[in-house]
Amino acid sequence: MKLRAALVTGVALVLSLGTATAAVADPEPLSADAQILATNFQMPFPCGQSWTGNSSGSSAHQSWEIDWNRGSTPDADLGDPVVAAAAGTVVISAHQGSTNGYGNLVKIDHGGGWSTYYAHLNVRSVSAGQAVSQGQRIGTVGNTSKPGNNISPHLHYEVRLGTSYPSNIQKAVFNGVTFGYPIQTLTSKNCGGSSNPYTPQQACGAGYDVIDSAGLGSSGSVYLLYNNGNGNNCVVTMKASSLGTPTATTAYLEVQGSNRQTDSGNYGYYAGPVYANAPGKCVKWGGKAGSSVYDSPFEHCGS
Known part of the structure; x- marks a missing residue:
């Protein structure tokens, strides 16, 4: 089930000076x-x-x-x-x-x-x-x-x-x-240069950290995450264009020697999460957003 959240806009920053407040000055336009x-x-x-x-x-x-x-x-x-x-x-x-x-x-x-x-x-x-x-x-x-x-x-x-x-x-x-x-x-907040309100960690859940990523042109990025607590891998494809509009998006994770697990559909923000436990094995991961596709080799082999 995909999370949904309202975007907050128009946030104003102010500095408190005693009982008075003053807006933080913008930098000079050509500076x-x-x-x-x-x-x-x-x-x-x-x-x-x-x-x-x-x-x-x-x-x-x-x-x-x-x-x-x-x-x-x-x-x-x-x-x-x-x-x-x-x-x-x-x-x-x-x-x-x-x-x-x-x-x-x-x-x-x-x-x-x-x-x-x-x-x-x-x-x-x-x-x-x-x-x-x-x-x-x-x-x-x-x-x-x-x-x-x-x-x-x-x-x-x-x-x-x-x-x-x-x-x-x-x-x-x-x-x-x-x-x-x-x-x-x-x-890092380098999440594909988009205003996607979600992060890979939010999509995969608590305890997951990004260990690899690949760009999908201007359409987004696909991420591989790992949870040290339970030993699970997670893959999610985050969109960077057509945000909020359902478009074809895919994320997959394949443990060497096992069947590929795929989440593919018309999503507004991301595809996945796709989970797999791979003790002592290599994984292949990737995804698609727009016309861009990424397919990794078998890598990140567990010990």
């Missing part, structure tokens, strides 16, 4: 603050994941660059998905070789002089010239760099405005709030 809010950058990780960013942990850092990690061991996030912080066009997808310490680098142009950099990737999933949507998978966390530079896996992330390096590096803003430099742990 950098206004531009970055309009771009609506989100964290470069799937919706619902929590990561710790650190801008002071590397001597190679310039101003507002951020290194991201999660987990308790150096390799805990190796291979975790990295997604686009905002929609745009890929202008660099290459290994930088001996040029610098970026290793596998993806750079996305968001228009208006804004760009984002995703460095040290283990795998690059996009090509130069490709249009990407917000929340679309662009690679995985890695530790690639220049020869002889041995680093632990992490995502190096930058936001730039203009071309005068390094003064063009800007403070990162996620979901309209400036990152809490130098160190802050945040939960």
Whole structure:
């Protein structure tokens, strides 16, 4: 049974000053603050994941660059998905070789002089010239760099405005709030760049965390979640267009050696949840929204 909720609009923010109140001022329309809010950058990780960013942990850092990690061991996030912080066009997808310490680098142009950099990737999933949507998978966390530079896996992330390096590096803003430099742990709200009122966690239920995701163009994203408490996997496809209007949407989960479980129908917000327990086995997962389809290989094999 799908949940339904009323959307709240017209929320006004006020500051209380003693007995008086004053509206919070909007940024100047042409200011950098206004531009970055309009771009609506989100964290470069799937919706619902929590990561710790650190801008002071590397001597190679310039101003507002951020290194991201999660987990308790150096390799805990190796291979975790990295997604686009905002929609745009890929202008660099290459290994930088001996040029610098970026290793596998993806750079996305968001228009208006804004760009984002995703460095040290283990795998690059996009090509130069490709249009990407917000929340679309662009690679995985890695530790690639220049020869002889041995680093632990992490995502190096930058936001730039203009071309005068390094003064063009800007403070990162996620979901309209400036990152809490130098160190802050945040939960991603990069849910496909849509105004879908539901999250993958709400669809799957309490105790589920996102462990992987894949973009479905501008139509939405499909998510794989896991519950440490009961050992169940969950797949849900979240729509990002035609919200509230029933359209064909599908989510599926297949445990290796077992029949595929599928939820397919005309839904307003999401397909699923589809659950399966897969102790010691690999799973294949995917979904469809609009004309876009994602089918994973058998992966995320249990121990």
